[in-house]
Amino acid sequence: xxxxxxxxxxxxxxxxxxxxxxxxxxxxxxxxxxxxxxxxxxxxxxxxxxxxxxxxxxxxxxxxxxxxxxxxxxxxxxxxxxxxxxxxxxxxxxxxxxxxxxxxxxxxxxxxxxxxxxxxxxxxxxxxxxxxxxxxxxxxxxxxxxxxxxxxxxxxxxxxxxxxxxxxxxxxxxxxxxxxxxxxxxxxxxxxxxxxxxxxxxxxxxxxxxxxxxxxxxxxxxxxxxxxxxxxxxxxxxxxxxxxxxxxxxxx
Ligand code: PEP
Numbered sequence: 001x002x003x004x005x006x007x008x009x010x011x012x013x014x015x016x017x018x019x020x021x022x023x024x025x026x027x028x029x030x031x032x033x034x035x036x037x038x039x040x041x042x043x044x045x046x047x048x049x050x051x052x053x054x055x056x057x058x059x060x061x062x063x064x065x066x067x068x069x070x071x072x073x074x075x076x077x078x079x080x081x082x083x084x085x086x087x088x089x090x091x092x093x094x095x096x097x098x099x100x101x102x103x104x105x106x107x108x109x110x111x112x113x114x115x116x117x118x119x120x121x122x123x124x125x126x127x128x129x130x131x132x133x134x135x136x137x138x139x140x141x142x143x144x145x146x147x148x149x150x151x152x153x154x155x156x157x158x159x160x161x162x163x164x165x166x167x168x169x170x171x172x173x174x175x176x177x178x179x180x181x182x183x184x185x186x187x188x189x190x191x192x193x194x195x196x197x198x199x200x201x202x203x204x205x206x207x208x209x210x211x212x213x214x215x216x217x218x219x220x221x222x223x224x225x226x227x228x229x230x231x232x233x234x235x236x237x238x239x240x241x242x243x244x245x246x247x248x249x250x251x252x
Pocket of ligand 1: 009166170171172173174209210211212230231232233234
């Protein structure tokens, strides 16, 4: 069975000391959680601080982005070599990176393969915009982003990849997908993964992301093909994020 995974994407929020305080609150509030994998993704500058706050706990650490090259003249960028050994996961292809920083599928694919080469677990984000959704293009968009993002990835490597289905229109809007729609899309993604990677697809985790809160998490996370959540805004409030993690029920 798939271990459910809830990740908090703190985006460009929290100073280093605020990040430490939030991590400590989460360590305390999530002490009893054993069966769900919980990943905190603070900004780069807070990674080492949060790492020390969650040391000797079940909580894992993730980065929000990275470059695909190991080193070089890429001012302001952070490389997979720098993240290896520091974080377990790295979010790649988030819609905010695609939208505001012009990241395309080819670049995201190079990052995915670089992460895998360095022993990092990519959380590959895919999702349609509102306009694409309204034009009935959702499945085509998901298929394109998924296959392009995973080009050149072997089935063994795919087992280490988490997919986050994040409809762009649901991110930060307070308008989450319905549980039925989240299930539908995640099942579609799993079918695509199955066509590409065979039986490995049954073991791959697929998260839903987009306005997940303590109030709507239980229903969304109960869906058979939804293996957890990627949480933005609600991951900045300890109580809310703890409520989301606690709403994960065993699917055994
Ligand atoms: C996200 O940024 O990945 C996200 C899902 O944001 P929010 O939960 O705020 O919609």
